[in-house]
Amino acid sequence: MVNMSSFSELYSHPDKFLEDHLINTSKIIRSYFNEKKVAIIDKETFLKTATIISLCHDFGKATNYFQKYLFTEDEKERNKLKTMEETHHSLLSAVAAFYLVKNEINAQDRKGILFPFIAFLIVKNHHGDLKNVFNEIILDDKELEVLKKQLNSIDDEKLQVLNEKLKSAGLNENLTKSAINDYIDSINSELRKIKRELRRLKEEQDVSIYLLLNFLFSLLIDADKTEVVVGIDNIKRPEIKFEEQLVKEYKASFPDKESKINLLREEAYKEVLEKDIDIKQKIMSINLPTGLGKTLTTIAFAMKLWDKLYKETGVKYRIIYSLPFLSIIEQNSNVLEDLLRYNGIQPDTEIILKHHHLSDIRYTKNNTEFEDEQAKILIEGWNSEIIITTFVQFFHTLVSEKNKTLRKFHRLANSIIILDEVQSIPFKYWLLTKELLKAVANELNSYIIFVTATQPLIFREDEIYPLVAKTKYFTQMDRVEIIPKLSRDITLVELSEMFDLNDGKSYLFILNTIKSAQQFYNILRAKIPNDEIIYMSTHVVPMERMARIEKIKEGKIRFAVTTQLVEAGVDIDFDVVVRDIAPLDSINQSAGRCNRNWRGKGEVYVVSLIDEKGQKYSKYVYDKILLGITREILSKYDTIKEQELLKIIEKYYQEVSERMSSNEGRELLDAIYTLRYDSEDGNMCISKFELIEDDYYKVDAFIELNDEAKELWHKYVELKDIKNLFERRNIFNRFKADFYKYVISIPATVENMPPDIWGFKYVNYDSLNDYYDKETGFITKGVTSIW
Structure with a gap:
């Protein structure tokens, strides 16, 4: 009998025992899921699957190859070990996860049959992006040989201690060498059976398998990164409740200016807020003329809905407010932050988060600021109660193969999603948007609110619940x-x-x-x-x-x-x-x-x-x-x-x-149905999705317009002296938002291209007159009329 107080002496990271990392990752996934109520997976199946994928996801790090790599100090030798296939840990971990899930879950419906394969894909790709599943089905002889070598290299005594630890954390089977050896021998025959099921996905035209795979993948990669960088003690959500009253009191502080437009704004506000909420109505719209105060009205309704859902279900929903342009993100977040402060709520990042490609990498909780790397993980994982973000961030989370963007996918569950200025969604993606948002609403138990002055026909009138009688306002x-x-x-x-x-x-x-x-x-x-x-x-x-x-x-x-x-x-x-x-x-x-x-x-x-x-x-x-x-x-x-x-x-x-043709959207939907995340043959796949399509090439140019710009450029150039890539990136993140206030995108074909310095075209202060007009901006020479 192994002494339970001992450690396996296997490590996941230089300062962390493997079992500690696996067990803490499992606890974080459970805590994420326990705050959710979703239809896509029942609680029992989830707990079984999540326990296995979290406790197995780094099992392959137990090999002697990985342990040697982890503690080799010589950089040249370490880099050599890093490139060896035997050092890679994900495939061995994925094989273990496949069989444990197969043995635990006996459901014979499509999802049940695919569950072991879903677990396999999630664990195999948890350090990278998702790929075309048809390319993941058969392992070649070389891969099988490497798996055997890895397995044989694991220290028997250390494995025994690891098994005891994982068993006490909820793993029902021991990961013994003989069992895993049998798994490796039979993995290809098992995967061939899965292939038959995958071929039927396109006929069924069901996005739920895609949502399920992304949801579980998101939970694992978010929990994994959070455990390593942020720690299990920093994931507790704040004690805050939203209600319509917060907006009412804020509005009451406005000066009372009676005018035709203000009377109509107030009428629309009251109509929306007096609407009885039916929580079975998942997709709604606020369709009002421009200038009728849609922002505050929408926030008030979202908070009223939040309050009702919390009281009836006990779930604390997140509010995701998505807009097409950065300029309106600033505008709307200022309104929300003012509203919170007026009600005595400090708008820390754990309460309200602005997330776009130029966001500050600063995360605060109870007035305490987190370290840069922790802040980055918390921000990119949408660890906040209200998230204000761009359409690009939102839709590239919904339709993605990328590890970085899918990490926050699980936050789409149990959310009140506001899509403002929804007419900005290109027509070719209307069908795609409709099918995915319907599935998010039904399978992930979320609510969608379309806000616009020009409601596109993404949904038929009988499929969307209007919160205002729009004709009454437009005709006045x-x-x-x-x-x-x-x-x-x-x-x-x-x-x-x-x-x-x-x-x-x-x-x-x-x-x-x-x-x-x-x-x-x-x-x-x-x-x-x-x-x-x-x-x-x-x-x-x-x-x-x-x-x-x-x-x-x-x-x-x-x-x-x-x-x-x-x-x-x-x-x-x-x-x-x-x-x-x-x-x-x-x-x-x-x-x-x-x-x-x-x-x-x-x-x-x-x-x-x-x-x-x-x-x-x-x-x-x-x-x-x-x-x-x-x-x-x-x-x-x-x-x-x-x-x-x-x-x-x-x-x-x-x-x-x-x-108009929506062929591109239909082809993307087919890729989603069949889990075609990428493609080597040029066919449409999930990785080809682009919400905003540029049909010309652009490059970024830094314009040294004034003394502040000079100082920012100097700070940027100084970064080259910092050898550590992470440190360099963290320091840049601190002034990135200010830096980009002086960056513009210019056509890559201009004849007067500024010099390239450290990744940016650089227009210094002394050569402004050659490149930049202080009134009309960059002086383009030799390009077409679009410029």
Whole structure:
């Protein structure tokens, strides 16, 4: 009998016993699952499976090969050992997990038959990305030979102690050498049986196997990384409760300004909040005109739903608020943080988290700040009660093969998911979005709230529960008129002559390309005082763009020339908006920047601009079918009143549904049904999913615009002296958000390419005049009209 107080003397990491790591990982997975109630897997099956995959996931580290690698100090020898197949631990661990799950779970339905294979895939790939499952089915002779060598190298006495420890943690079978040897001998015949089941997946068109695999994979890789870096003691969720009252009290602090728009905002707020909540209704919508206070109304409803779910189910749901653009993430997170502070709640990161590619790597809990590496793990794992994130982060968690993004997949379970400005989802992904969100709602027991002024037909009306009677609000709106001027195409010079620029009104011109916007700005600037006009595009550094938006909000600017970046969610207001033709939902979003607060009547002109070759700028940017549908609809009107917009937008989406192809979305769904995570033959696979598709190549350029930029660049260059990669990355993460305020993306084909220094094109302060115009941004030479 082995002394239970002893240790196996096997290590998972240089300072950690293997059994401790396995057992603590298992405890973390259980704690994650215990806070959830999902339909995709029953509790008993989950506990059996999770116990096995967590206690087996690093079993292969028990080999003498791995132990030798772990404690070899000579770097050259260590690197040599690292590349040896015998040192790799995941496959041996996966074979053990396959058989233990097979012996524990006897269900004969599709999920039950596939469970051992799912466990095998999860453990085999827990240090990498998921792959096409059909390439994972047969092990070759070399792999089988390596498995035998690994098994024989394990110290018998240490294995016996390890088995005793794992048995006390819930593993029902001993991982003996003879048993595992038998597993290795028969693994291929078992995997061949699985192949037959996999072939049937496409016929069934069921996303639940994909969700189950991703859910369990996510739980393991999150628990594994959290155990190593953060520790089991730092995963307890905060004691906080959300309720509608938090928003009510915050709203009560606002100055009471009675106006038509405020009365409608209040009416919409009350209608949503007075709605009886049926927790069986999983997919909902708040469809209101722009400027009607959707953000606070949505937050209030989400908190009311949170409160009801907590009282009825005992589950503390997370609130995931997803938006298409970084600019509106800042705007909305500021509102939420103010709301929490007003109610005496410190908005630590454990309560509210902003997560996008430029997020600060800072994580706080009870005013205590975590170390950089811990903070990174906690942030990227969405360890927070309210997560504000981009569509890219959200959808690339939902549709992904990547280890890094799938780590937070399990957070989609038991969440209230708000998709704001949902019209930004490309049409080709409507079907994919519908099928996956339905499955997330039903299988992972989550709630989806679509928020928009232009509700796309992702779901039929009978499939989505409206929280407001939208027609009542749209038909009362009378802030703007849309005036199509599309009988002929016009040049930029002709556009500058269309309006009396001395009429005292404010004008916003939204153009389709950076080049056309720059040219038009220069034409307009010659006609009006410099201090009354600004320009914005993605070729102006973000720091300067934000300053210009603030100037507009302060009422200091009469004329703005921009690209589409102000189209959705940016809270600016002009008397007249002029929009180069775009798809109708984009035009409607642009109209939301006109007379938002209902002072008199705003005008929105839609024109068709051409370049010096007579080519329409719109064709460089938008799908020709969407533009064609928009032209057909607008050509029937001399003027469109705001009250008519709802039925016109609905007609537009109906036409889009009938005439646009969704083949790419269907092919992606097929890849999801069949677990085709990657592909070597060029076929559609999950790894090819891109929410935002760039059809041109871009490179990042750092613009040394001022003294702050000089200092940031100096700090960046100093990083090269830090040899340790992790330390270098951690230090960069501390100032990354500020650094990227001076980074823009430029076309990779420009003739005047700045020099490449340490991964960025670098425009230093002394050469600004050669590359960067302080008003219109990067000076592009030798590229097409899109720029």
